Amino acid sequence: MASTLMTIGQAVRSNLVVNSQTNLAWATLLDLTGSGPAHQRLARALRAAIRSGRLPTAAAVPPSRALAEELGCSRWVVTEAYGQLVTEGYLAARVGSATRVAWAPDDHSRPARPPRPRAPTPRYDLAPGLPDVRAFPRRRWAESVAAVTRTISVDDLGLPDPRGHPVARRTIADYLRRSRGAVATPDTVTVCAGITDSVARVARALRRLGVTSVGVEEPGWPRLSAAVAGAGLTVRPVPVDRDGLRVDALDGVRAVVVGAAHQFPSGAVLAPSRRAALLRWARAVDGFVVEDDYDAEFRYDRRPIAAMQGLDPGRVALLGSVSKTLSPALGLGWLLAPGVLTAAADPVAAAPPVLDQLALATFVDRGWYDAHLRAARRRFRTRRDLLLAALREAIPEATVDGTAAGLHVLLRLPDGTDTAAVVRAAGRAGLSLMALDAYRSVPTVPPDPVLVLGYGNLADSEIAPAVAVLRTTLDRV
Known part of the structure; x- marks a missing residue:
């Protein structure tokens, strides 16, 4: 048995067809190197795959006959390895059902990782760069x-x-x-x-x-x-x-x-x-x-x-x-x-x-x-006009430029406005914005009080409430 396994190579990957998510374990790399009888090496490889997370909790392992055929060993080698892992609590076997991974890591079995911060989806997207994907x-x-x-x-x-x-x-x-x-x-x-x-x-x-x-x-x-x-x-x-x-x-x-x-x-x-x-x-x-x-x-x-x-x-x-x-x-x-x-x-x-x-x-x-382009031009022209009207009414102290083309406008705020603070505050309020200085290799000193407002990925009905949030943000900042 051992020589048969060694002939297969340093590592064996199952090539059985994955029919569903219950078969996640069927395509897992198993390292069968090392000393000892074949069933011990297989149990060691499966145990390592489970503890590393490559075989996740509740994943089904292949039937013993199928895995034995793929590894080129006797079915006894596989059943002995499975039995050992069931005894140790790594696998759970039920009559009439697949053998599955039963072991799950606890809070102390692996080093703690800081949670990955997830940026909240903004309620209103006034950032440039996207067309109307809807x-x-x-x-x-x-x-x-x-x-x-x-x-x-x-x-x-x-x-x-x-x-x-x-x-x-x-x-x-x-x-x-x-x-x-x-x-x-x-x-x-x-x-x-x-x-x-x-x-x-x-x-x-x-x-x-x-x-x-x-x-x-x-x-x-x-x-x-x-x-x-x-x-x-x-x-x-x-x-x-x-x-x-x-x-x-x-x-x-x-x-x-x-x-x-x-x-x-x-x-x-x-x-x-x-x-x-x-x-x-x-x-x-x-x-x-x-x-x-x-x-x-x-x-x-x-x-x-x-x-x-x-x-x-x-x-x-x-x-x-x-x-x-x-x-x-x-x-x-x-x-x-x-x-x-x-x-x-x-x-x-x-x-x-x-x-x-x-x-x-x-x-x-x-x-x-x-x-599609003809329809998009009509749609964006209407949306641009709605945005300009809302900005004139809600933020009369600002001036708007760059309105004749494209999918964004520049909103110039009064001198001294901290646009970086505006962008941060707007983000907390659910409004995605970008400052012009974000597109410079070296920011201006003092900061250029200009926002880049995109209207491509914004529904017409969202324009007025988005500008209202911007107005409130400017007042607070």
Whole structure:
């Protein structure tokens, strides 16, 4: 018996099919090394698995005949091990029922762990960053997934193309040409897992091309800076004013990440003169512009502004995603890059699941994405108007900016307001907020009295009570 067990290896994992949660013990790693008879080694391995928590209380262990067959030993070895553990109180055997783990740790059997704090779910969400996830088009997305599952070829179920499925790349290229004025072909599109993934890919390609530092907007989205730094590049904060990125402050870099259509969180739209100056800068330094197309689909005073990439596709990489239009849970985005960046891209980067890519392509090709965006624009315009009216009435001493696009506004409070204290107090009252200084690499001194209020993930009926909580919080602070 012992030699049979040793032939199996240092550790044995059950490969029996798990039919229900009662079979949790069937896939537990058992270490059968050591000295002694086979039944003693098996009992020792099961005892260790139970005491470590890998076999939880009430989990069913495999029938003795099944485990013996899998271990390549006699049934007697298993029944002897089970009997020993029943005697010790680790297992409980009942006639006509599975043998289950009976041992449970008491308060003194393992070191005490401090409870993990859980953030309470806010009653009202005025934090930026989410679309209206309640309006996610479940039925049409499910139909897209079902259509792909029925028709996908056997070849497409194999190893995926790291740059994305050709059908998805073609659909995205068509969409970017007609909706963003981009210069796009399937060969220049890479399907990514979102904006952060796109920035990380570009940053790694830039490093292979000899770029050592990249400019990022200040204030800006912290994850973009983290993606640049994660690629081994130096992050250079570049100030932003009402006209967008300060091109005159681009010193010592050959690449910059910029939100041209709607900068987050300032809400600034890159002025035409700045766009022209930025492209002149890129040509002069033999550099690149990484255009984050954040919130580009949501413009309320005019049609969305075309992407800057169309003006110089050899210098500008365009990044986009469905995180703010459909849901961040999909993890789908795209990168439209100049040929030199595509050639320097990581050849082994993982693309999103092929089924998800093709579902998005189907969703777009059937016109459902455009229909969803039209409905979303109407919904967000109405919600923005409701929010502005509530803020004017409840907080007349504040001013509001950045209202023409996107899914958030800036609320400038009277000088001297401690926005960090406001955010903390609002959180205790069930209102989720963010201060503008939270998006700076170095907070201003004194603190900038500006709140960033998102209205994407807030129902229309919640706007008035949310602003009322904010009013009460400001009075207390």
